[in-house]
Amino acid sequence: MKPLLFGSHIDSVRGGGNFDGDVGSMSALEVMATLNERGVKTRHPLELVVWAAEESNYGSGLHGSRMAAGLIEKGEFDRVQNGVSKRAAMKKLGGDAERIAEARRAPASFHAYLELHIEQGGRLDRAGIPIGVVEGIVTIDDYDVRVRGFANHAGTTPMAERRDALVAASQVVLAVQQIATGEPGAQVGTVGQMTIKPNAPNVVPGDVEFTVEFRDLDGAKVARLGAALKQHCVDIARATNTEIEVIFTSRHEGASATASVQAAIERAAARLSLRTMRLPSGAGHDAQAMATLGPMGMIFVPSVSGISHSPRELSRWNEIALGADVLLATLLELDAS
Numbered sequence: 001m002k003p004l005l006f007g008s009h010i011d012s013v014r015g016g017g018n019f020d021g022d023v024g025s026m027s028a029l030e031v032m033a034t035l036n037e038r039g040v041k042t043r044h045p046l047e048l049v050v051w052a053a054e055e056s057n058y059g060s061g062l063h064g065s066r067m068a069a070g071l072i073e074k075g076e077f078d079r080v081q082n083g084v085s086k087r088a089a090m091k092k093l094g095g096d097a098e099r100i101a102e103a104r105r106a107p108a109s110f111h112a113y114l115e116l117h118i119e120q121g122g123r124l125d126r127a128g129i130p131i132g133v134v135e136g137i138v139t140i141d142d143y144d145v146r147v148r149g150f151a152n153h154a155g156t157t158p159m160a161e162r163r164d165a166l167v168a169a170s171q172v173v174l175a176v177q178q179i180a181t182g183e184p185g186a187q188v189g190t191v192g193q194m195t196i197k198p199n200a201p202n203v204v205p206g207d208v209e210f211t212v213e214f215r216d217l218d219g220a221k222v223a224r225l226g227a228a229l230k231q232h233c234v235d236i237a238r239a240t241n242t243e244i245e246v247i248f249t250s251r252h253e254g255a256s257a258t259a260s261v262q263a264a265i266e267r268a269a270a271r272l273s274l275r276t277m278r279l280p281s282g283a284g285h286d287a288q289a290m291a292t293l294g295p296m297g298m299i300f301v302p303s304v305s306g307i308s309h310s311p312r313e314l315s316r317w318n319e320i321a322l323g324a325d326v327l328l329a330t331l332l333e334l335d336a337s
């Protein structure tokens with residue numbers, strides 16, 4: 001019998017909260033302990049996983065689950081962050097990029113993958129519904145944008161002679177906002193990280209580098225948003241007499257949840273007399289990497305006021321417990337199928 005695989009991650013973003021990933025990982029441990037304590041014998045082996053480095057590092061996220069799924073990005077181990085290559089950083093933590101193939105899981109090597117996670121948006125909380133049944137997870141495209149201008153004296157360089165990289169970068173940031181809001185739908189676009197050089201109050205910025213990400217359930221739309229970004233950058237470079245390089249760093253393909261796993265979650269919640277709501281995930285998850293290997297489903301619990309990736313991230317303990325109950329009951333439903 002193929003194993004039932006379940007778990008989540010425990011790493012968080014800089015300035016993040018205490019529930020993203022942790023809820024699913026700790027609940028998975030609790031479920032495994034409970035089944036053991038009750039001496040429950042399942043037909044399928046149970047396999048608990050806590051994924052490494054789910055959050056974005058070296059220009060890409062879902063590290064552990066992507067390696068298991070064989071979704072290695074071209075040259076990703078040679079990418080450098082804070083002067084250290086990903087290869088060297090892995091080595092420092094006891095990993096070995098040369099042996100990464102050993103982390104690979106074969107396609108169809110599990111009966112189903114199940115992940116409990118906080119919603120990170122506000123739909124469940126607003127609706128007063130304790131359990132979310134994820135329909136699909138967004139596609140995420142990540143870019144690195146490099147603006148090259150000319151660093152010069154802030155006092156002696158006339159405005160008309162400046163090649164101000166930060167002015168150009170600021171126009172690109174506004175272009176991202178305009179692109180993401182320029183058509184109907186739930187697409188999102190974000191500039192979250194930026195470095196300015198030389199970053200001195202009395203120097204016209206010469207170089208600016210920043211990240212851009214676009215997300216939507218429709219992968220073709222996400223690609224279109226990226227193409228629009230490139231066009232805007234051509235126009236802004238010309239207008240500001242700067243050079244703007246748009247480097248595509250990674251795509252995390254979106255994934256639909258498997259109907260049979262969604263149905264199992266709904267049967268489990270019904271057994272517990274819990275209301276459910278189907279909804280998409282605007283957040284990326286290890287589950288979307290696992291979906292390339294086999295059946296996948298996600299259970300959401302409410303995030304208070306939809307706040308996440310923030311110290312104010314909060315889920316109510318009673319609702320987390322209900323999520324863990326549904327996780328356990330769903331595993332037993334899947335085990336019977």
Ligand code: HGY
Pocket residue numbers: 054055056061282283284285
């Ligand atoms: O960015 C995300 O959606 C996830 O938290 N990695």
Ligand code: MN
Pocket residue numbers: 012013020055309
């Ligand atoms: Mn996160």
Ligand code: MN
Pocket residue numbers: 009020021054117284285
């Ligand atoms: Mn997460």
